[in-house]
Amino acid sequence: MTTDLRAGSVVESRKEEVIIRAQNISKKFCRDLKRSLFYGMQDIASEITGLRGERDELRSKEFWALKDVSFELKRGEALGLVGKNGSGKSTLLRIIAGLIKPDTGTIEVNGCVAPLIALGAGFNPILTGRENIYANMSVLGLSRTEIDDRFDEVVEFAEIGDAIDAPVQSYSSGMAARLGFASAIHTEPDIILIDEVLAVGDVKFKTKCYGKLQQLRENQTSFIMVSHSSHSIATVCESALYLRAGKKVTGGDTLSVLNTYEDDLFLGKVENTLGFMQLIEKDAAESMGLDITSLFFRDQDGNVINSPISGELCYLAIECLVRKPLEQVSVNLGIRELSGESRLLVYINSWDDDFYLDMAAGKHEIRVKIPCFGLGLGLYDLRIAIRQDKLSLLDKVESFKFAAKKALSQSSVSLFYQPHSWQVISQQSQ
Numbered sequence: 001m002t003t004d005l006r007a008g009s010v011v012e013s014r015k016e017e018v019i020i021r022a023q024n025i026s027k028k029f030c031r032d033l034k035r036s037l038f039y040g041m042q043d044i045a046s047e048i049t050g051l052r053g054e055r056d057e058l059r060s061k062e063f064w065a066l067k068d069v070s071f072e073l074k075r076g077e078a079l080g081l082v083g084k085n086g087s088g089k090s091t092l093l094r095i096i097a098g099l100i101k102p103d104t105g106t107i108e109v110n111g112c113v114a115p116l117i118a119l120g121a122g123f124n125p126i127l128t129g130r131e132n133i134y135a136n137m138s139v140l141g142l143s144r145t146e147i148d149d150r151f152d153e154v155v156e157f158a159e160i161g162d163a164i165d166a167p168v169q170s171y172s173s174g175m176a177a178r179l180g181f182a183s184a185i186h187t188e189p190d191i192i193l194i195d196e197v198l199a200v201g202d203v204k205f206k207t208k209c210y211g212k213l214q215q216l217r218e219n220q221t222s223f224i225m226v227s228h229s230s231h232s233i234a235t236v237c238e239s240a241l242y243l244r245a246g247k248k249v250t251g252g253d254t255l256s257v258l259n260t261y262e263d264d265l266f267l268g269k270v271e272n273t274l275g276f277m278q279l280i281e282k283d284a285a286e287s288m289g290l291d292i293t294s295l296f297f298r299d300q301d302g303n304v305i306n307s308p309i310s311g312e313l314c315y316l317a318i319e320c321l322v323r324k325p326l327e328q329v330s331v332n333l334g335i336r337e338l339s340g341e342s343r344l345l346v347y348i349n350s351w352d353d354d355f356y357l358d359m360a361a362g363k364h365e366i367r368v369k370i371p372c373f374g375l376g377l378g379l380y381d382l383r384i385a386i387r388q389d390k391l392s393l394l395d396k397v398e399s400f401k402f403a404a405k406k407a408l409s410q411s412s413v414s415l416f417y418q419p420h421s422w423q424v425i426s427q428q429s430q
Helices: 002-016 033-049 089-096 129-139 144-158 161-165 173-185 203-218 230-236 254-266
Strands: 018-030 062-074 078-082 104-109 113-116 191-195 222-226 239-244 247-253 271-273 276-278 290-299 314-322 326-337 344-349 357-359 362-370 378-388 392-406
Touching: 018 033, 018 089, 018 222, 062 089, 062 104, 062 222, 062 239, 062 247, 078 089, 078 230, 078 254, 089 104, 089 113, 089 191, 089 222, 113 173, 129 144, 129 161, 129 173, 144 173, 173 203, 191 203, 222 230, 230 254, 230 378, 239 254, 247 254, 254 378, 254 392, 290 378, 290 392, 314 326, 314 378, 326 362
Parallel strands: 078 222, 078 239, 113 191, 191 222
Antiparallel strands: 018 062, 018 104, 239 247, 271 276, 276 290, 290 314, 314 362, 326 344, 326 357, 326 378, 378 392
């Protein structure tokens, strides 16, 4: 009994172990090539002579790619990095991987790192796939004996086949990517850095990669993931860090961080918080007879909620101002994932249901009853249009962002919730 308690305490202590600690790290680069080379020689000379300290000032043509960024990552946690291109995400990953040094601040990494930053980029094109596996995995810290033990698994995962003894320069980009991923992932790292590498490749390869990553996650491997897919970040990561122009804007709960990030990207003059939108009132001359004034969700008791819950009943509420009596009014809406692909996930319209609204002048609330909200945990974008006689557009909203949450009873994350029940049918023996 005592042994079990000790084992449990060891597991708990490992979960609380801080595996990456970054404190006020900054990194600067120079936009001018000649000056960059000159500054590099200066810095090398200063470091050799021991005169180089932390340089907190910028020289001519220099800029901060990262500035005073701090965060912690515990064992088994997944952190998402979000921000526009050029915000410093890849620079931060390269510092964690040890590829470059910060100019100021400290970075503490406790464990083996597998940087999935550019799959296959470190391969020597003249060497064969076999030779590159040994070279690549040696760089990642494995001995020849350990590589021998894992070699067959790497080749099987990469699905290279007979091409394993051909020069890598004869590989397609997909083959090189598969081999790069397989080599890195089979080092059994403590930390995996993922920089959009899973955005390429075929569906089969992506599925295989995510399956392997999930397996590593169950073994308390930590992740730092860079992706422009908000749905991927929200699904995989418990916490997130938002960078803008090299500076930390906010960090913490994934959905709140993504809310801030998406607001910066998409919101203009509309007063829109995640899950609620209040539109600016139109002038009568601009109106087509019906104006959408707000959008939000209600729960099964009619209470206003910020986020619908996957698998539960909810209502989409469309408040509108009708300026004159209208007949044959129809509503159509589409929901897309907030990601680079922006796939259309749901499309419904009232005329397919043979349902039309007759509306008197005044304020109204149109409720769309959703008996079982089917979308899984993540961020979504809804587009809605209201028409008369299917053709005449009365009003529309191009983008209403909301987050879907999962119920406490749902232990796993999936893209969709499928209503279901369980039963056992006993068959009588003949």
